[in-house]
Every structure is written in C-alpha cells, then in structure tokens.
Amino acid sequence: MKIWVVWIAIMLSMIACNGEEKSQTKATSDEYKFVDIDTLPEKYVEVKLFEKKWGTGEDELGRVESAPIEGPGPFIVYSDRVFISDQGNQSLKEFGINGELMKCLINEHTITKMFLAGDSIFMHGKKESNVIIYEIQTGITTEIKENKEKEKIILKENAYIENIVSTEAYEAKVNEMQKGLNKLYLGADSLGNRFYGIDKIFKFDKKGLLLSIVQLPSKNFIGEYRDGMVQIDKAGNIYYLYPQGSVLEKEWQIDFIPDKVLFLKYQKID
DSSP: OOOHHHHHHHHHHHHHHHHHHHHSSSSOOGGGGOOOOGGGSEEEEEEEEEEEESSSSSSSSSOOOSSOOOOOEEEETTTEEEEEEEEGGGGEEETTTTTOOEEEEEEEEOOOOOEEEETTTEEOOSOOOOOOEETTTEEEEEEEHOOOOHHHHHHHHHHHHHHHHHHHHTTTOOOOHHHHHHEEEEEEETOEEEEEESSEEEEEOOOEEEEEEEOOOOOBSSSSOOSSSSSEETTEEEEEEEEEEEEEEETTEEEEEEEEEEEEEEEEEE
16 A cells, blocks of 8 residues: 555656646746746846937937837947947947947948848848948948849848758757747857847747746837847847837827937846
8 A cells, every 4th residue: 555655656746847847848928927037047137338318419329200219229249349220310330338439330321120140240221222231340331232132132141040040940849938939039149048039038948948037128118119129149148229218299299208228238147
C-alpha cells in the first residue's frame, strides 16, 4: 500500500512540474498579461541617455503637421552613435550616445523607414520617394532615383530581412506565445535571445523560455505607430525613442503642446 502511495505522489509531482514548465513555455499570446514580471529570471533597468527639445533648431527635433501629429523617428543605433530621422525638419541627424549633436547628414528628405545592413543605412521616405544609402564609415551618401535600381535595392533589402528572420526564427520549438508575437519581432542579441513587442518587450531564450518582460512608458506618446521606435543591440540592450507632448482638439483646430523627446536605454541588471 505504501509503495502505491509513494508512486502516486511521484506521478502527481511529475504532472505538476510538467504543467509548470508548460505554463512558462507554452503561454498563448493573450496570456502575457497574467505573467508576473517579478517572477521572471531577468530584470532590466531604465537609463535616460538624453533628451531633446521640440523645435526647428539644429539640436532640436521637429514635428510633422499631419493628423495625427508625428514626431521624430525612426532611428538607428550604431556603436556609440544614434541616427534619428527628424521628419519635422526633413533631415537625418547623427548624435553621440549621450546626445551631443555630431552632424546633420541629409536635408530636404522625410525619412519614414530606416534599415541597417552592415555599415550602411538604407532609408526610404514617403511613397514614390527615392532610396537613400548612407555609408557610415566613409560618410558617402548615394541617392537612387531610377525605378529599376530602386527595385533592385528593395529586393536586396527584403532578401536580407527575410534571411535574418528565417535564420533567427525558432524551428519546431516556437511556442504559441511567440507565434502570436512573430509579427512584432524586433531582433536578436549575440546569444540568440529574441525580442518581440511594442509597448511591452518580451525576451525569449533559444529554447523558447520567457526570460523577461520590459514595460515601455507610453504616456503622451506623439505618433500613431511605434514602428522603428525600438531597437535591440547585440548586447541585448533595448533602445527607445520616446517623443512626448499633448494634442488638444478644439473646434476643428489642433493645438500641440510640446513636452520633450527622450532617448531611453533598458539594460539587464547583472
């Protein structure tokens, strides 16, 4: 009788452990809201790298007169430099990682998409605009105007993106939660950990275990979309461009009350 009791206890213990493991690695995309962040193995801390004022000056970032109002972004982090599309002032600005203005690189272009491939930044603007390539090491800027050449560049770029996604995607071990977040894929660090999300950033290891959730601030965020406002580096740091302000609508008029533009970094606590 005692043997049967011990055997049943062992089996129940195994089932409980199994269920606990599945709850960690088999969560659905809707279950993230019930995850207690404090119970996850990794924690991140927020660091403010710099802040900028809204405006038209060289060391300021502008807004786009649109509905809704758009602020600066997207951006690229490369080594100790930050390249921000200042859409409101139609320029690309290079800052040091602590916010010192280094260069105004490209003028009279509204850049809405940026993509880093090696040491070059590929940039696109509004519909029908040209493709611009900026080589960071040499400082050479090339503007592609011909449609055939533009198509070649975009095809190469898409192939590059598809290759990254396919080589960094989980194979058969991708769990349900990651499947729901695939469209929000942000990138991977040098250890192969993957990052997904918009307001909340989810970090998974190679086996699909949820390591961390980082909640990004969103109060008074200016802009409709977050695409291009978050970036992951190879060390697993999270960078976030956070334009803030208020929009008041009165009698068909829109008043913009600027606050500040923050550039934040989230780094793992060792």
